[in-house]
Amino acid sequence: xxxxxxxxxxxxxxxxxxxxxxxxxxxxxxxxxxxxxxxxxxxxxxxxxxxxxxxxxxxxxxxxxxxxxxxxxxxxxxxxxxxxxxxxxxxxxxxxxxxxxxxxxxxxxxxxxxxxxxxxxxxxxxxxxxxxxxxxxxxxxxxxxxxxxxxxxxxxxxxxxxxxxxxxxxxxxxxxxxxxxxxxxxxxxxxxxxxxxxxxxxxxxxxxxxxxxxxxxxxxxxxxxxxxxxxxxxxxxxxxxxxxxxxxxxxxxxxxxxxxxxxxxxxxxxxxxxxxxxxxxxxxxxxxxxxxxxxxxxxxxxxxxxxxxxx
Amino acid sequence: xxxxxxxxxxxxxxxxxxxxxxxxxxxxxxxxxxxxxxxxxxxxxxxxxxxxxxxxxxxxxxxxxxxxxxxxxxxxxxxxxxxxxxxxxxxxxxxxxxxxxxxxxxxxxxxxxxxxxxxxxxxxxxxxxxxxxxxxxxxxxxxxxxxxxxxxxxxxxxxxxxxxxxxxxxxxxxxxxxxxxxxxxxxxxxxxxxxxxxxxxxxxxxxxxxxxxxxxxxxxxxxxxxxxxxxxxxxxxxxxxxxxxxxxxxxxxxxxxxxxxxxxxxxxxxxxxxxxxxxxxxxxxxxxxxxxxxxxxxxxxxxxxxxxxxx
Numbered sequence: 001x002x003x004x005x006x007x008x009x010x011x012x013x014x015x016x017x018x019x020x021x022x023x024x025x026x027x028x029x030x031x032x033x034x035x036x037x038x039x040x041x042x043x044x045x046x047x048x049x050x051x052x053x054x055x056x057x058x059x060x061x062x063x064x065x066x067x068x069x070x071x072x073x074x075x076x077x078x079x080x081x082x083x084x085x086x087x088x089x090x091x092x093x094x095x096x097x098x099x100x101x102x103x104x105x106x107x108x109x110x111x112x113x114x115x116x117x118x119x120x121x122x123x124x125x126x127x128x129x130x131x132x133x134x135x136x137x138x139x140x141x142x143x144x145x146x147x148x149x150x151x152x153x154x155x156x157x158x159x160x161x162x163x164x165x166x167x168x169x170x171x172x173x174x175x176x177x178x179x180x181x182x183x184x185x186x187x188x189x190x191x192x193x194x195x196x197x198x199x200x201x202x203x204x205x206x207x208x209x210x211x212x213x214x215x216x217x218x219x220x221x222x223x224x225x226x227x228x229x230x231x232x233x234x235x236x237x238x239x240x241x242x243x244x245x246x247x248x249x250x251x252x253x254x255x256x257x258x259x260x261x262x263x264x265x266x267x268x269x270x271x272x273x274x275x276x277x278x279x280x281x282x283x284x285x286x287x288x289x290x291x292x293x294x295x296x297x298x299x300x301x302x303x304x305x306x307x308x309x310x311x
Numbered sequence: 312x313x314x315x316x317x318x319x320x321x322x323x324x325x326x327x328x329x330x331x332x333x334x335x336x337x338x339x340x341x342x343x344x345x346x347x348x349x350x351x352x353x354x355x356x357x358x359x360x361x362x363x364x365x366x367x368x369x370x371x372x373x374x375x376x377x378x379x380x381x382x383x384x385x386x387x388x389x390x391x392x393x394x395x396x397x398x399x400x401x402x403x404x405x406x407x408x409x410x411x412x413x414x415x416x417x418x419x420x421x422x423x424x425x426x427x428x429x430x431x432x433x434x435x436x437x438x439x440x441x442x443x444x445x446x447x448x449x450x451x452x453x454x455x456x457x458x459x460x461x462x463x464x465x466x467x468x469x470x471x472x473x474x475x476x477x478x479x480x481x482x483x484x485x486x487x488x489x490x491x492x493x494x495x496x497x498x499x500x501x502x503x504x505x506x507x508x509x510x511x512x513x514x515x516x517x518x519x520x521x522x523x524x525x526x527x528x529x530x531x532x533x534x535x536x537x538x539x540x541x542x543x544x545x546x547x548x549x550x551x552x553x554x555x556x557x558x559x560x561x562x563x564x565x566x567x568x569x570x571x572x573x574x575x576x577x578x579x580x581x582x583x584x585x586x587x588x589x590x591x592x593x594x595x596x597x598x599x600x601x602x603x604x605x606x607x608x609x610x611x612x613x614x615x616x617x618x619x620x621x622x
Binding site: 015016017071072073097098099100101102123124125126127128133135166167169170171173174175176177178179180181182183184185186187188189190191192193194195196198199200201203204205206207208209210211212213214215216217218219220221222223225226234235236237239240241243245246248249250252254255256257258259260261262263265266280281283284286287288289290291 | 326327328382383384408409410411412434435436437438439444446477478480481482484485486487488489490491492493494495496497498499500501502503504505506507509510511512514515516517518519520521522523524525526527528529530532533534536537545546547548550551552554556557559560561563565566567568569570571572573574576577591592594595597598599600601602
């Protein structure tokens with residue numbers, strides 16, 4: 001018995017990620033149509049067998065599953081709204097990075113035009129697409145997800161989070177926030193050792209396995225956060241975690257301190273509010289409570305609550 | 312032939328890290344003396360066989376290898392200077408987190424008092440000490456490192472970086488900068504998904520393996536940084552990496568944006584200077600060139616150089 005034909009796919013937007021998504025579906029045997037505002041981007045994919053559409057409309061009508069991977073929510077609406085009629089009854093998978101509210105707005109727009117809409121948040125960089133370790137989070141109607149799934153599974157592990165289309169973008173942005181912060185911290189460290197003539201490559205040789213090892217701490221931090229047990233035993237204190245020494249060393253070396261200063265501000269808001277002996281995980285309260293409020297006041301705080309902060 | 316006796320060790324400072332270091336040498340059979348300004352901290356170690364000294368001097372004379380693990384450089388001098396005579400001819404291993412210049416100052420102080428000094432930077436959290444994945448970086452005279460090594464190897468992999476005592480602290484602070492940024496990013500993400508009722512533990516289940524996977528990108532970023540090849544193919548552009556959507560979603564959710572805003576400032580300084588099409592690794596130039604200077608000006612930058620920035 002022959003296997004069912006692979007669903008056809010259109011990818012709108014051929015940045016590094018869109019190109020990687022299209023290459024993966026093409027390699028897996030899905031008839032793949034691609035479109036990009038700047039036509040040159042389609043050349044390599046066309047040479048590999050993709051159909052390069054010259055208009056969005058031509059691309060939209062070419063496939064059952066239409067993937068959109070553009071710069072932002074505004075670009076998505078700008079590209080799709082003029083061809084909404086051509087997308088009716090198709091499954092639209094928006095992997096553009098948007099906010100949860102923007103995703104819900106696109107879902108409303110799609111429903112108005114009879115389009116099935118799934119939001120996707122790609123937890124990978126382009127080079128990881130189609131390989132082990134790539135995960136894509138989805139939210140929106142389960143049946144739309146199931147329809148698109150034969151295509152989606154070509155990119156990595158597909159995880160459906162729920163009906164609310166805002167869930168995938170929320171998780172997506174939360175994971176991206178962690179990633180960008182880690183990357184920025186890496187570049188800061190590379191700049192620091194660079195002042196002593198150490199190459200970024202040498203630094204990466206130590207930093208990559210070490211940061212990977214440090215991720216094993218996150219489950220414990222999360223447990224502390226969920227139980228709000230910042231005073232429990234075995235935690236490294238906020239006083240001890242104050243990165244003022246990193247800030248000072250960075251200034252001594254003539255470097256910009258944006259990222260370290262931000263971490264320090266989160267720490268200082270808790271220390272200034274009297275929680276210096278609590279564990280480092282308490283900085284989550286600085287994030288949850290903006291405006292120089294250190295979060296719920298602990299009755300047994302040993303130091304007076306100080307209004308204001310150091311941010 | 313009996314093995315040589317395990318060198319005796321003193322650990323000054325019993326915070327979470329100092330306690331873990333002392334516990335590891337004690338477990339490995341080294342006669343271990345401990346001291347802490349607040350005596351209560353020594354109780355568990357004393358129950359396990361450590362000698363709890365009541366004064367710094369008593370602790371200093373008790374062992375060949377004296378480890379100091381205090382809050383900062385000022386605490387180290389404050390504790391050691393009064394007993395400098397008792398430390399003569401001993402090997403002092405300072406694993407307190409200090410700046411490179413502070414480490415060089417302590418080396419000078421030690422030399423003046425006939426003390427062998429090695430600086431150590433611990434690339435692990437206390438729970439990792441003595442287990443796989445813990446690495447400690449050292450710098451200072453090689454013979455002092457070799458003398459202390461039977462003790463040092465109890466904590467993890469011991470790596471000697473060179474004679475300049477400032478090297479280990481520089482690497483230490485650079486790796487700590489990366490780590491704190493990653494942790495702060497994790498807490499930011501946990502706070503984000505928390506606004507939709509998702510637990511930090513659920514978030515950690517995805518964030519930990521995902522961040523670990525992302526560390527595989529660091530070698531490529533480092534290569535780009537070393538070659539300053541920010542315009543090479545296959546890089547995710549700065550325009551695409553602008554975390555303004557994460558910032559907006561965080562504000563929508565009522566969260567403080569310190570960490571995301573810091574990353575965004577690094578990105579914007581490059582974009583504003585006309586490098587928006589270059590790869591994300593170019594943010595290292597924002598760090599290397601503080602004061603709103605975007606680094607070396609590219610002759611073919613498509614947009615005018617803008618003085619100032621968004622930080």
